[in-house]
Amino acid sequence: MKKVCSLLILTIVFLNTSLSQVIDNENLTVTHGPWLQNLDANGVTILWTTNKPAVPGINITGPDGKTRFVRNSHDGIVDGGGMLHRVRVEGLEPGSIYKYSIHSVQIMRYQAYKIYYGDTLSRKAETFTTPALISGVVSFLVVNDVHNNSGKMSSYFQKGIAGEKDFCFFNGDMVDFLQSPDELFTGFLDSAVTYFASKKPFYYVRGNHETRGYKAREIKNYFDYKAGKYYYGFDFGPVHFTVLDCGEDKPDNNKNYFGLADYDSYRAEELEWLKKEVKSEAFRNAKKRIVIIHMPIVKEEKQNNGMKYLSDNFGPLLQAAGVNLMISAHTHRNTFYEAGKSGFNYPLLVNSNNSFVEVIADEKEIHAVVKDVTGKQLAEYFIK
Numbered sequence: 121m122k123k124v125c126s127l128l129i130l131t132i133v134f135l136n137t138s139l140s141q142v143i144d145n146e147n148l149t150v151t152h153g154p155w156l157q158n159l160d161a162n163g164v165t166i167l168w169t170t171n172k173p174a175v176p177g178i179n180i181t182g183p184d185g186k187t188r189f190v191r192n193s194h195d196g197i198v199d200g201g202g203m204l205h206r207v208r209v210e211g212l213e214p215g216s217i218y219k220y221s222i223h224s225v226q227i228m229r230y231q232a233y234k235i236y237y238g239d240t241l242s243r244k245a246e247t248f249t250t251p252a253l254i255s256g257v258v259s260f261l262v263v264n265d266v267h268n269n270s271g272k273m274s275s276y277f278q279k280g281i282a283g284e285k286d287f288c289f290f291n292g293d294m295v296d297f298l299q300s301p302d303e304l305f306t307g308f309l310d311s312a313v314t315y316f317a318s319k320k321p322f323y324y325v326r327g328n329h330e331t332r333g334y335k336a337r338e339i340k341n342y343f344d345y346k347a348g349k350y351y352y353g354f355d356f357g358p359v360h361f362t363v364l365d366c367g368e369d370k371p372d373n374n375k376n377y378f379g380l381a382d383y384d385s386y387r388a389e390e391l392e393w394l395k396k397e398v399k400s401e402a403f404r405n406a407k408k409r410i411v412i413i414h415m416p417i418v419k420e421e422k423q424n425n426g427m428k429y430l431s432d433n434f435g436p437l438l439q440a441a442g443v444n445l446m447i448s449a450h451t452h453r454n455t456f457y458e459a460g461k462s463g464f465n466y467p468l469l470v471n472s473n474n475s476f477v478e479v480i481a482d483e484k485e486i487h488a489v490v491k492d493v494t495g496k497q498l499a500e501y502f503i504k
């Protein structure tokens with residue numbers, strides 16, 4: 121009797137396994153996104169994920185009403201086959217409204233000489249606006265140190281303010297660590313998509329916590345960093361933005377890194393790039409210069425390894441270059457250092473983990489308002 125039961129159970133398990141391999145009732149769905157990256161006057165990168173391998177494309181309609189279908193390819197091979205999708209759309213007109221919808225074609229089986237396609241899925245259209253070539257103003261939002269608490273962030277986003285800005289900076293420590301890409305989605309990205317990220321771009325600035333966990337090596341797959349680096353410069357309206365990567369806070373040989381940290385040499389490499397950045401025409405000719413970095417570059421007596429290196433090396437360079445404002449995070453406290461009070465000649469706004477910064481900048485002034493999660497104003501700064 122015992123033998124018969126075992127045989128019966130084995131048969132059921134085998135049948136279930138075989139059937140599940142043949143019958144797949146799960147439709148192709150978009151699991152996350154879309155979110156916009158690297159939106160400039162002539163192009164945009166759009167990312168999303170599906171529950172099954174697919175070939176991604178974008179239907180995009182310009183102000184002339186004409187629709188074109190865009191797929192990317194590399195080395196002659198059309199991008200596709202994965203579940204994380206990224207399509208770069210080029211050839212856009214500055215200062216124009218575009219309508220787009222993401223398009224995914226499921227790959228059921230991919231053989232060398234036969235590819236079986238499944239569902240085709242087109243999502244509802246979204247819109248975005250390319251920035252104008254010449255603009256006298258830029259508005260943006262800064263959010264940091266969310267540490268996976270997307271609910272708190274959503275409460276603030278519910279006010280709808282993000283959709284009114286040109287873009288958003290996520291200034292680091294949005295997650296505690298990255299052991300799985302799911303932490304990105306549940307930590308902040310799904311909320312960002314819900315409230316604005318399908319229509320407005322964001323810049324994901326790496327904090328020290330984003331360096332932790334096995335999947336920290338794969339962050340760049342989910343976003344679109346200029347030249348593939350976490351540090352870069354870009355222009356928007358009258359402002360040149362210099363985005364910096366602080367690295368880890370503790371010494372590379374700290375026991376918590378288990379021998380896998382190499383931030384001293386990384387920051388030295390970044391410093392060499394920064395020396396070129398501050399000499400660049402874009403930086404020098406800008407009406408205003410704003411530096412975004414997770415760990416504040418400030419002179420203090422007691423500093424850990426990462427902040428001390430930044431203070432000793434990046435600070436004097438930025439001081440000599442003429443920076444109008446630095447916006448930082450990391451300390452979980454709201455602090456504003458007037459020019460000179462940080463030990464350097466630039467004003468420094470450090471945003472806490474419970475507040476949000478709304479900035480409007482034109483040629484004459486940078487206006488920064490710090491608000492709490494309810495939208496109540498906590499502080500206001502006018503930087504000439």
Ligand SMILES: [Fe+2]
Binds near residue numbers: 292327328449450451
């Ligand atoms: Fe931090």
